[in-house]
Amino acid sequence: MDALKSEVKEPRRLVEKNWFLWANLILALGLIGFTLIIELSAEPPFEAYQKARKAVSLARQSQANIYMVDELIDAEYLLEQSKLAWQRENRRWRVNRNFYSARRLAAQCSTKAAHAAARSIAKRDSLRELTQNGIREIKAQIEAFRPDFQSLPLDNRLRQKYVLSELAIMESEAAFKRQDYKKAAARYKTAADYISRAGSEATATITNYYSNAPRWRQWVQETVRWSKENNDVAIVVDKIDHECHLYSNGEKIREFNIELGPNWIGHKLQRGDNATPEGCYRIRRKKANGQTKYYLAMEIDYPNDQDRARFYTAKARGEIAGNATIGGLIEIHGDGGKGANWTAGCVALANPDMEKLFKLCKVGTPVTIVGSSKGTPVRTATRSLSDNGAKNVRSAE
Amino acid sequence: MKVKTLVAVLVVIFAMTLIVGCAKVPQQELDAAKAALDAAKAVEADRYAPELFNAVKDSLNAINAEIEKQNSKFALFRSYSKAKTMLAAALAAANNAKDTAVANKEKVKAEANDLLAKIGPAIDDVKKLMKKAPRGKEGRAALEAMNADLATVEASVAEANTALANGDFLTARDKAQAGLQKVAAISEELQQAINKKLGR
Numbered sequence: 001m002d003a004l005k006s007e008v009k010e011p012r013r014l015v016e017k018n019w020f021l022w023a024n025l026i027l028a029l030g031l032i033g034f035t036l037i038i039e040l041s042a043e044p045p046f047e048a049y050q051k052a053r054k055a056v057s058l059a060r061q062s063q064a065n066i067y068m069v070d071e072l073i074d075a076e077y078l079l080e081q082s083k084l085a086w087q088r089e090n091r092r093w094r095v096n097r098n099f100y101s102a103r104r105l106a107a108q109c110s111t112k113a114a115h116a117a118a119r120s121i122a123k124r125d126s127l128r129e130l131t132q133n134g135i136r137e138i139k140a141q142i143e144a145f146r147p148d149f150q151s152l153p154l155d156n157r158l159r160q161k162y163v164l165s166e167l168a169i170m171e172s173e174a175a176f177k178r179q180d181y182k183k184a185a186a187r188y189k190t191a192a193d194y195i196s197r198a199g200s201e202a203t204a205t206i207t208n209y210y211s212n213a214p215r216w217r218q219w220v221q222e223t224v225r226w227s228k229e230n231n232d233v234a235i236v237v238d239k240i241d242h243e244c245h246l247y248s249n250g251e252k253i254r255e256f257n258i259e260l261g262p263n264w265i266g267h268k269l270q271r272g273d274n275a276t277p278e279g280c281y282r283i284r285r286k287k288a289n290g291q292t293k294y295y296l297a298m299e300i301d302y303p304n305d306q307d308r309a310r311f312y313t314a315k316a317r318g319e320i321a322g323n324a325t326i327g328g329l330i331e332i333h334g335d336g337g338k339g340a341n342w343t344a345g346c347v348a349l350a351n352p353d354m355e356k357l358f359k360l361c362k363v364g365t366p367v368t369i370v371g372s373s374k375g376t377p378v379r380t381a382t383r384s385l386s387d388n389g390a391k392n393v394r395s396a397e
Numbered sequence: 398m399k400v401k402t403l404v405a406v407l408v409v410i411f412a413m414t415l416i417v418g419c420a421k422v423p424q425q426e427l428d429a430a431k432a433a434l435d436a437a438k439a440v441e442a443d444r445y446a447p448e449l450f451n452a453v454k455d456s457l458n459a460i461n462a463e464i465e466k467q468n469s470k471f472a473l474f475r476s477y478s479k480a481k482t483m484l485a486a487a488l489a490a491a492n493n494a495k496d497t498a499v500a501n502k503e504k505v506k507a508e509a510n511d512l513l514a515k516i517g518p519a520i521d522d523v524k525k526l527m528k529k530a531p532r533g534k535e536g537r538a539a540l541e542a543m544n545a546d547l548a549t550v551e552a553s554v555a556e557a558n559t560a561l562a563n564g565d566f567l568t569a570r571d572k573a574q575a576g577l578q579k580v581a582a583i584s585e586e587l588q589q590a591i592n593k594k595l596g597r
Contacts, residue, residue, distance in 0.1 A: 034471075044469035049462045057455040065443070083461050090468040097469075156545045163549040163579065170575035180567070187571075 041094040045086055048106035052079050055113035064113075064120040066182055067127070071116035078109035127181040134188045135176060138169050141195050145202075154205065158198050165194035209265055209371055212278070216370035219280050223368040224250050233360050235332070237347055239264055239276060240372040244332070244347065246360060254360075256353040259336045261345040265371075268302070268345050269311060270320050271327030276345050277302045281367045286358065287331075295334025295351045296358045300367045302330040332357070332367065420475045422464055426484040430457060433491030442498035444567075445505070449494035456487040505566040512573035513561065516554050519580040520547055526587045543583055550576045550583075 056075050064072040082105035089097045142165055149162055168191035175184035220236055227234040228250025236245040239260060246254035261274035268277035281300040289296055303311065303326050311326045327345070334355075336348030347369070349357060434453055442450040463480045524547070527540055557572035 038471065044466060046462060046466045046469075049465070050459075053455065053458040053462060056458065057451065060451040060454065061448075065447075079458065083465065086465045087468070090465060094471070156542075159542060159545055160549050163546050164553075167550070167553050167572070167575045167579060170578050171571040174571040174574055175567075178567075183567075183571075 037094055042089075042097045042099050044090075045082070045099045045103040045106055048103045048110075049079075049082055049086065052082060052106040052109035052113065055110045055117070059113040059117040059120065062117040062120040063124055064116040067120040067123040068116040071112060071119065075109050075113035075116055078105050078112060082106040082109060124181060127185055128176075128179075131172070131176060131181055131185045131188055134192065135169060135172055135184070138165070138172075138188060138191050138195060141199065142166055142169065142191075145195065145199055149202070154202050158202050158205075161194045161198035161201075165191045165198065168194060205265070212371055216278070216372060219368045219370055220373050223247065223280065223366050226366055227251075232365070234366040235357075235361065235368065236373055237276075237332075237367065237369040238373040239278070239370065241374075244349065244353075244357070245373065246357065248360075254356065256349050256357060257336075259338060259343060259348040260341045261343050262341045264341055267310070268307070268327065268330070269314055270324040272344075273327075274344055276343075276347060276369060277307060277330060278369050278371060279304055279306055281330075281369065283332075283361055283363050283365045283367060286361070286363060287333075292331070292333060294331070294346075294348070296354045297331040297333035298358065298361060298365075298367075299329060299331045302328060420467075420472075420477055422468070423477050423481045423484055426481055426488070427460070427464070430460070430484050430487045430491060433488050433495065437491050437495040437498060440495055440498045441502065442494045445498040445501040446494050449490065449497055453487060453491045453494050456483065456490060460484055460487060502566060505570055506561070509557070509561055509566050509570040509573050512570065512577055513554065513557060516550075516573060516576050516580060519577060519584070520551065523547060523580060523584045523587065526584060526591070529591050530587055543587065546579070546583055550579050553579075 052075075056072075056079055059068070059072050059075060064075075082102050085102035085105055086099060089099055089102065142162070145162060149159065168187050172184045172187035172191060175181075175187060223234045223236055224247055226232075227247040231249050233253075234247045236247065237243075237258065238245065242258050242260070244256040244258045245252050246256070260276045263274040264276050266275055267279075268275040279302075281302055281304060283298045284301045285299040287297040287299065291297070308326065311320075314320045315322065315324065330346055332347045332349065332354075333343075334349060334351045336354070337350035338348075342348070434457060437446075437450055437453065460480055460483045463483060464477065467475045467477055467480065523543075527543065530540055553572055554576045557569045557576065560566075560572060561569035
């Protein structure tokens with residue numbers, strides 16, 4: 001019975017053994033196949049991608065997003081393309097994967113980003129230095145220009161440019177403090193533009209005006225000589241200094257403050273231009289209180305022959321309207337002391353001063369009106385500084 | 398008995414293969430992190446919290462690399478647990494960048510508003526001071542010039558208000574600060590003239 005049982009168990013054991021062998025064989029083959037597939041598969045571009053990513057990160061830390069925008073955008077685009085190429089290959093059967101393109105794009109990205117980082121740092125440092133120097137220089141120009149502006153009768157348009165340059169340089173300094181050098185450079189450039197334009201326009205205006213200085217000097221000398229030779233009084237009006245000088249026997253005996261028309265720089269050319277004429281005149285008529293609305297007045301013989309010649313030449317050249325008239329009734333009168341240039345071209349004195357002058361002068365007294373009796377040459381420091389500033393702006397760009 | 402054991406082992410291996418092999422890309426978390434970055438960008442985190450914003454951008458790139466690294470592996474060995482951890486940190490960092498940017502922006506806005514609020518009264522004070530200023534020959538002309546300067550400052554203040562309304566708070570603050578400085582300079586100039594007149 002036992003022998004029979006053992007004969008029955010023998011084939012079953014045999015079957016179990018075979019089955020176990022087969023299972024092991026399949027498992028072994030599977031493992032070998034799996035190992036082969038893993039070994040034959042291409043290595044993913046992880047390292048290359050990480051390198052590229054770190055390079056882009058470094059470029060951003062170097063503010064390439066501000067100073068090398070296009071290069072950073074290119075680098076980020078290459079990184080994205082590298083990732084997409086990697087993704088594309090991951091979707092393929094392992095043995096068919098090829099990460100060459102992803103790796104190449106990552107390498108290109110690394111190069112581009114490293115370049116952007118280096119250039120960005122260089123550009124930022126350079127811009128910081130240029131802006132720092134530029135701010136210092138423009139501030140110096142503004143300060144150099146300040147006395148000129150306070151003493152010279154420049155119009156509000158120029159003054160506005162001056163103030164705008166001050167505001168822009170303050171904004172530039174604020175941006176510089178928070179290390180926004182691009183903004184700081186932009187505002188400093190604006191300040192440089194304003195101060196340069198204001199400086200050159202002001203200098204041009206004054207330089208042009210002072211080109212008459214030799215003639216003014218000659219007129220003053222002739223008037224003083226006349227006073228001396230004729231042992232009589234003569235008046236010299238100095239527009240720049242806003243003073244009226246009274247000479248007697250060739251000696252200056254009195255100085256009075258005066259007020260002029262608002263457009264007092266330059267020569268009167270036509271009626272209504274609110275300018276005070278320049279030239280050698282004489283008192284034509286004296287008007288006592290009651291004969292003038294300005295307390296006392298002494299009318300001068302404007303226009304003289306030179307004034308008329310200048311007027312007709314300007315008209316012929318079309319510099320003034322065809323229906324313009326030369327004007328007249330230019331007086332030295334009272335009601336001055338208002339603290340502003342308010343007349344229509346006349347010379348106004350405070351009433352007590354006018355009284356004194358009125359008493360000392362008579363019809364025929366010479367009245368010489370000049371831009372400046374001193375002939376002080378205009379300062380040109382502002383303009384030369386402005387030129388340097390413009391050069392720096394170009395460098396910053 | 399041995400057959401049963403072998404079958405059990407194979408079933409366990411098969412089940413594990415199914416479980417591990419089914420590991421999915423954490424797309425939801427990835428989308429959430431990207432949305433958080435976009436939200437940070439929308440509040441100008443790149444301008445008001447640039448370092449935090451750049452760090453989040455870099456984190457997302459690192460996460461992409463980690464995900465693709467896992468995608469490159471045999472399905473059986475993929476694991477996105479590291480990517481999930483990184484995504485959770487990136488989401489928190491993006492939210493932090495957004496919150497910091499909003500706070501910084503609000504701070505700059507408040508400073509700009511504060512400065513702009515000070516300019517009006519400062520200009521009024523200068524105008525009051527002008528009434529006390531000397532009005533001699535030079536005085537009147539100087540006052541006229543100062544008035545012109547104030548008008549220029551007021552125009553600049555208007556530009557600052559426009560920048561503020563447009564959400565450009567840094568420009569608004571810079572302009573307001575410059576305007577206030579200029580008004581202070583005019584005031585000082587006036588005060589000196591008044592003191593000079595009073596012989597102080």
